[in-house]
Amino acid sequence: MRRRLLWIIVMPIFVLIAFGLGSGTQVMLGTFQPPPRVDLAQRFYSASERQLWERFVDDPPPSFEEKVEPNFPELLRAALGYGSLGDPAIRSQRYLHPIDNSIRELRIAFPKPELTFRALHWRHGKADTLVVVLHGFASTADKVLGFDKPDYMQFVGGRLFNDGLDVLAFGMPSDPVLASAMNSRLTWHGTTVEGAWSHAVCETMGALRDRHGYKRVIVYGVREGGRYADVMSVLCEPVTRVVVDGSVLDRRHAIWRDAQHQQMKQPILFDQLVPIEGRTSISDFLAHSRSPKIYLAGSFVLDEIEPRLRENFEQTHVNGSRYAFVAKKRSRSVPELPDILRLLRDGADGFDGFGVRPKKRLEE
DSSP, X not given: OHHHHHHHHHHHHHHHHHHHHHHHHHHHHHHHSOOOXXXXXXXXXXXXXXXXXXXXXXXXXXOOOOOOOTTHHHHHHHHHTTTTTOOOEEEEEEOOOSSOOOEEEXXXXXXXXXXXXEEEEEOXXXXXXXXXXXXOTTOOHHHHHTSSOOOTTTTHHHHHHHTTOEEEEEOOOOOHHHHHHHHHHHGGGTOOHHHHHHHHHHHHHHHHHHHHTOSEXXXXXXXXXXXXXXXXXXXXXXXXXXXXXXXXXXXXHHHHHHHHTTOOOOGGGTOOSSOOXXXXXXXXXXXXXXXXXXXXXXXXXXXXHHHHHTXXXXXXXXXXXXXXXXXXXXXXXXXXXXXXXXXXXXXXXXSSEEEEEEOHHHHO
């Protein structure tokens, strides 16, 4: 009797063990096998669709013109819906920090549609320079200042504050998918993510400049934040300096290349009220910039972009240049400290790179 009960108990256990071993073997074998090949033709419902896609993938990118649009600021404003939400109301409250009580949490609210943006203002009290830091995806204003776990921004805002500068860390879009979804919704209200955020940043730093009497205002954008800084250099009131770090400089070629490789994960790049990507280039953002500007990028990126500037710009020495391109030493999209601290404070003089100035026909 005992043997029978033991047999009844033991047999199911052996069955389960054998099943588990078999399943585990299948999983292990599956991991060593190459991933199944995906036939792109399965994505299309008709032969004409497939033919169009194959031609798009096989054909080289078009040859984009490098001319400068004379009405580019108006075109950019219309494409992004910049200023269409009216003027925001800016409210300030104390940021809950266990040690420092000089940090203010700002809420920048638009009435219709109801949009509220967030920024952190960390000030010394008597500093004459404000640095506006715009982070890229997967970061936050708190991380910029060092109040959260570290990321690629490397607490650059906190380092700038320790260097004696006041800092405005603006909360930027942190996820490309959510940003694209928000962008589609905002187009119903006559604006876009880039237009609404850029306008909010411009209004906020203008209000802080008037309230605290800053003599110098510097805008520093990293990765996607660099794109906003580029937009603001054209549409905002002039500032002391705009620094674009690790951003895509030639978006037209980048969009075409990403689409061909099926890596277009950010429809926000071209989902605008008025199409501009095919009609504009980095030359437009340079020629119509209202502020001195520095682009930071890898040396290979500068080698690609330099020939495309020759039609509209003359190359000069980086020292004393209003528009400068500075080569990064290491990663393309990560701030390089302490070079960044020196560049934001003193400009591009002494760095490896080149400057440009518009040709006379553009200045006329």
